[in-house]
Amino acid sequence: xxxxxxxxxxxxxxxxxxxxxxxxxxxxxxxxxxxxxxxxxxxxxxxxxxxxxxxxxxxxxxxxxxxxxxxxxxxxxxxxxxxxxxxxxxxxxxxxxxxxxxxxxxxxxxxxxxxxxxxxxxxxxxxxxxxxxxxxxxxxxxxxxxxxxxxxxxxxxxxxxxxxxxxxxxxxxxxxxxxxxxxxxxxxxxxxxxxxxxxxxxxxxxxxxxxxxxxxxxxxxxxxxxxxxxxxxxxxxxxxxxxxxxxxxxxxxxxxxxxxxxxxxxxxxxxxxxxxxxx
Numbered sequence: 001x002x003x004x005x006x007x008x009x010x011x012x013x014x015x016x017x018x019x020x021x022x023x024x025x026x027x028x029x030x031x032x033x034x035x036x037x038x039x040x041x042x043x044x045x046x047x048x049x050x051x052x053x054x055x056x057x058x059x060x061x062x063x064x065x066x067x068x069x070x071x072x073x074x075x076x077x078x079x080x081x082x083x084x085x086x087x088x089x090x091x092x093x094x095x096x097x098x099x100x101x102x103x104x105x106x107x108x109x110x111x112x113x114x115x116x117x118x119x120x121x122x123x124x125x126x127x128x129x130x131x132x133x134x135x136x137x138x139x140x141x142x143x144x145x146x147x148x149x150x151x152x153x154x155x156x157x158x159x160x161x162x163x164x165x166x167x168x169x170x171x172x173x174x175x176x177x178x179x180x181x182x183x184x185x186x187x188x189x190x191x192x193x194x195x196x197x198x199x200x201x202x203x204x205x206x207x208x209x210x211x212x213x214x215x216x217x218x219x220x221x222x223x224x225x226x227x228x229x230x231x232x233x234x235x236x237x238x239x240x241x242x243x244x245x246x247x248x249x250x251x252x253x254x255x256x257x258x259x260x261x262x263x264x265x266x267x268x269x270x271x272x273x274x275x276x277x278x279x
Contacts (some may be wrong), residue, residue: 001035001036001037001245001246002037002038002039002243002244002245002246003036003038003244003245003247003248003274004038004039004041004236004240004243004244004246004247004248005038005044005069005070005248006236006240006247006248006250006251006254007043007044007047007048007236008249008250008251009248009249009250009271009274010044010048010062010065010066010069010070011048011062012250012271013027013065013069013271014061014065018250018270018271018272019271019272019275024065024069027069027275027278028068028069030278030279031069035278035279037071038069038070038071039070039074039076039243039244040066040067040070040071040072040075040076041075041076042075042076042078042101042105042109042132042135043076043078043079043135043139043235043239044066044070045063045066045075045109045132046132046135046136048063049063049116049124049129050132050133050136055121056120056121056122057120057121058121059116059121060117060120060121063113063116063117064117067113072110072113074101075100075101075105075106075109076099076100076101076239076242076243077099077100077101078135078139078142079138079139079142079234079235079238079239080138080139080141080142081138082204082238082242083142083181083204083208084184084185085097085098086099086202086203086204086205086242087181087182087185087187087191087199087202087205088185088186090194090198090199090202090205091182091185091187091190091191091194092187092190094194094198095202096202096203096242099204099239099242105131108125108127108128108131109128109131109132111125111127111128112124112125112127112128112129112131113128115128116128139235142235143235163221164221166213166214166217166260167262169213169217169221170210170261170262173213174200174209174210174213175196175197175200177209177212177213178191178199178200178205178209179191179192179196181205181208181209182196182199203241203263204239204241204242206241206261207237207238207240207241207242207261207263207266208237208238210258210261210262210263211237211238211257211258211261212234214257214258214260215234215257224253236249237254237258241263241266244266245265245267246266246267246268246269246274247266247267247268247269248268248269248270248271248274249270250270250271252270255268255269
């Protein structure tokens, strides 16, 4: 099993919310026994390490726990790069790109974390901090773009008379959303030549489009109120879809939104359900 853990799940593991020390030990046992692999996103590290004022020893303890569970050898790309690289690779080769960061940024983060641990959190490597801040800036730009896409897609929802199923809404609007993504990546015509239907089979694209539309559908047809973190949730969903077969999140509405996105071989569950599944 390959499981991508949302940042809220790492936080709950650290604070032992909804789990016990025995659960964590069993989780590590599954990882060490190679029954489970947990990839790590650069954004998960950014969200943990740039959280704000926190006691250094607490930060070090949480980073240590995170890295004792998640694979640090390959960090998943920032959300905007992951999606853009996949779209451009589809335009050029008809397939997704490699989802992991290159060695340069990997080495910067690795060296910075080593310094953090060795100094018990008293010193933060400036190069690592700047790299993580740049990842946060990229995330905010991605969120702004996703909000714009959601606003455009919302107009389609408002134009649909009567109650429609999510499947009907997705079938109608998904190609246009995928074309918008391709246009932003600068390869719209090449993607059209290969086929927008094929672009929607690329995992990161399929989940980005489906998750965004599911949230809009919930607001337009099911009375969901907009939530500040909705657009932020989407990049974790896209990252999970690109590298894992299970996405573990304790965000109930996010699970509900993703559950109806048609995606073979991919499941969204909460932390207790995930832990109960381990051998």
